[in-house]
Amino acid sequence: MDNLSDTLKKLKITAVDRTEDSLEGCLDCLLQALAQNNMETSEKIQGSGILQLFASLLIPQSACTAKVANIIAEVAKNEFMRIPCVDAGLISPLVQLLNSKDQEVLLQTGRALGNICYDSHEGRSAVDQAGGAQIVIDHLRSLCSITDPANEKLLTVFCGMLMNYSNENESSKEQFASTNIAEELVKLFKKQIEHDKREMIFEVLAPLAENDAIKLQLVEAGLVECLLEIVQQKVDSDKEDDIAELKTASDLMVLLLLGDESMQKLFEGGKGNVFQRVLSWIPSNNHQLQLAGALAIANFARNDGNCIHMVDNGIVEKLMDLLGRHVEEGNVTVQHAALSALRNLAIPVVNKAKMLSAGVTEAVLKFLKSEMPPVQFKLLGTLRMLIDAQAEAAEQLGKNVKLVERLVEWCEAKDHAGVMGESNRLLSALIRHSKSKDVIKTIVQSGGIKHLVTMATSEHVIMQNEALVALALIAALELGTAEKDLESAKLVQILHKLLADERSAPEIKYNSMVLICALMGSESLHKEVQDLAFLDVISKLRSHENKSVAQQASLTEQRLTVES
Secondary structure, eight states, X not given: OHHHHHHHHHXXXXXXXXXXXXXXXXXXXXXXXXXXXXXXXXXXXXXXXXXXXXXXXXXXXXXTHHHHHHHHHHHTTSHHHHHHHHHTTOHHHHHHHTXXXXXXHHHHHHHHHHHHHTTOHHHHXXXXXXXXXXXXXXXXHHHHHOOOHHHHHHHHHHHHHHHHHHTTOHHHHHHHHTTTHHHHHHHHHHHOOSHHHHHHHHHHHHHHTTSHHHXXXXXXXXXXXXXXXXXXXXXXXXXXXXXXHHHHHHHHHXXXXXXXXXXXXXXXXXXXXXXXXXXXXXXXXXXXXXXXXXXXXXXXXXXXXXXXXXXXXXXXXXXXXXXXXXXXXOOHHHHHHHHHHHHHHTOSHHHHHHHHHTTHHHHHHTTTTOOOHHHHHHHHHHXXXXXXTOHHHHHHHHTOHHHHHHHHHXXXXXXXXXXXXXXXXXXXXXXXXXXXXHHHHHHHHTTOHHHHXXXXXXXXXXXXXXXXXXXXXXXXXXXXXXXXXXXXXXXXXXXXXXXXXXXXXXXXXXXXXXXXXXXXXXXXXXXXXXXXXXXXXXXXXXXXXXXXXXXXXXXXXXHHHHHO
């Protein structure tokens, strides 16, 4: 390390004199030091101020250029060196070198730019401003047509650079969407036979495919057909590489379906070859394909037309069979994906009754014992979608003591806000859609009332509202049964707060007053209302800007005055 300091001093002098031989000796010393201890050497290089000198050494005609680029590539492996490389003005001369005809210069320049872009917003912006990505795309295009082994290395480096450049970088994806990079990469991909090369191009495609415009371009360039072919070739193999490639191909397929246009193009009214092939993955014995198939169906099920077509064509039975294979010791990701698909399919009104009569609730309830929050969350969402405006199904589920007890338990899942919220919403939905005394009794007996009262204080207006409507039904239908629980949950005090709070939404105020009127049938709750001076709050609401709120305030005021 001591002679490193000497080398750096010497380098400063020779960099100015440009004496090639001694310059080359210094550069070799630096590369050796970097190979021994990259981090420490990089810190010394940064401290010496030599980075600024490198910009002047990056000239096409010099014999040392590749070595300088190599040193930059090595130091840029350290996160703390990436911004200094940008600040030292190295990006522009490096990008210029991408026009070189020298293989070694191209290789080291590609490495240097790729490393500077890695996880660095500043690096990516600088490469973008210097026009680096476009030159690399042009290189890839020409590399596709030559099959010289030396080009394989370049291909690897340029793909890596593009991957680092476009990862988590929204503007680069916009920029690529306006070039025909998607088509070039698909062409390149089709030519590759080796697993490693295909995997490498996959790694560039995946971040790019997050952009919806590029998704559509990839679909139009025929990527999907390639992916389906890979799946078909690799599905029965137990070689590690093949299993990895099957996973990558099926994951990318699912990603392409996340774009609305690309998804609709591949659905082709449910007649498309792609849709049919994806359907055939669901009954397969391969977990990765089952997963990808269920996720793909969940993605196809993003509009009513597709959902209705799929339910009419028997998709529900396929998904139920798949779930059936994963009840005992099942694969959690497959359970989650299949439930996601069923939940989406249950959104259109016409599908609900069909899915209920196909036995979806029974299939879903088998997972009540699951201890996995993602599965619990989707199970709850699916049931909530299915019973929406389906009184009979809501009543049947609401009288299912096992289900209601599990819901009450999940309402206390403080670590899993999603599960907690969905459990509350399903409890409320069972009451709202069934309007059944038996359901209310079951919920009271299982200790669910306090959770509905707490839900009325949720930060989400939609949940507050669902809770208040359910509580009003309880008060109207089974006040005697629920009275004690409503009291101990401090419902009256909560309603007073909601009405007095100026931030409460109009519908919250309206439903709170409806509920107050319904509570007057209980002596103890009536007394609580009187003790809290509700009239002051309610008389103020008579002049509320919302007509329904103002009218309800007048009615409630009359009711309270008469009753008192």
